[in-house]
Amino acid sequence: MYSGRWIILLALWFTSVVSSEGVCKRHEVSAALGSSVVLPCNFLSNDSSWVEWTQAKEDGQNVDLVRLSSKGRILYLNPRSGRVKTFPIQASERNYSIVIDELQNSDIGSYYCKQSDECFEVKLSKDGCFKTQEIRSPLGSSVVLPCKFSSNDSSWIKWTQAKEDGQNVDLVRLSSKGRIVYLNPRSGRVKTFPLQASERKYSIVIDELQNSDLGSYYCEDSDECFEVQVKLPVDKDADVSPLRYVFIGLSALLFLSAVVYFIKWFCNNNTQDSTAHPSVEM
Structure with missing residues (x-):
């Protein structure tokens, strides 16, 4: 009898767990490192209890961020140096969305x-880089790929080239102490x-630029990401050559028209002069 009761209780517990998870x-959100991202949360019920935001970490240690009430009250549990922000005025509309500013790698993951x-x-997933710069340089030249971070992170910096086939190439790793590990020099x-x-400057140089060097490069640390796009210079002559040919053609046409007009004018004047002054025979 007792075993049957335990089976029933276990079944009820399992059902409640499954239903609560269901x-x-x-919702999936992606944002670039260094940017601000909104984590949406809008409930249907008009429950007046507290709402809690939690980040689920990979090691199983969840982190409670903030608690909100429908009356606009806020209790910050882990504001992450002020980067976690809320919309207390919208809480009365059952909207409990939050914002995470200056997105870092440690912020990536699942939130509840x-x-x-x-x-x-x-x-929340990472989507590209927040800072982007375009560099144009001819083949055979040396090109500097700039990278300067604002944070004082002592972790390693990695330069990576993103290839069109999706196979990224790691070039070099740098540390704030000047240590270097070349991965693909x-x-x-x-x-x-x-x-x-x-000085948190991790720029690199690529000498004798080749076609295979063109593309997007990423300079990343644990908190920030910098994208540099390397392209060839724009051929301005190629862009204006059709207009140049049109201009030359129009100029030649106008010149020929002017020559024809002058010839006709000259011939007409000669004819009028000969008519006005006929020759006298002796």
Whole structure:
């Protein structure tokens, strides 16, 4: 009899767990490192209890960020140096969305917005880089790929080239202490400035630029990302050559028209002169 009761209780517990997990609505959001991202959470019910935002970490240690109430009250549990922000005025409309500013790698992951009878899961992923710069340089030249971070992160910096086939190529790793690990130096054409690393400058140089060097490069640390697009210079002569030919053609046409007009004018004047002064025979 007792075993049957335990089976029933276990079944009820399992059903409640499954149903509570099934209540969670899922949403995916992607943003670039360094940017601001909104994590949406809008409940249907008018529950007046507190709503809690939690980040699920890979190690299983969840991190509680903030608690909100429908009356606009806020209790920050882990504001991440003020980067986590809320919309207390919208709480009365059952909108409990939050904002994470200056997105970092540590912010990437799954977030849960929960109240007593509803759950909202937001999966946050990294999407490209927040800072982008375009560099144009001819083949055979040396090109500098700039990278300067504002944070004082002491972790390693990695330069990567994104290839069109999706197979990224890691070029070099740098540390703020000037240490260098070349992963693909391209026969010595990739060079670094280790003395500038202490100033958070991690620019690199690619000598004797080749077609295979063209494309997008990413300079990343744990908190920031910098994208540099290397392209060939724009051929201005090629762009204006059709207009040049049109201009030359029109000029030649106008010149010929002027010559024809002058010849006709000259002939007409000669005819009029001969008519007005006929020759006298002796």
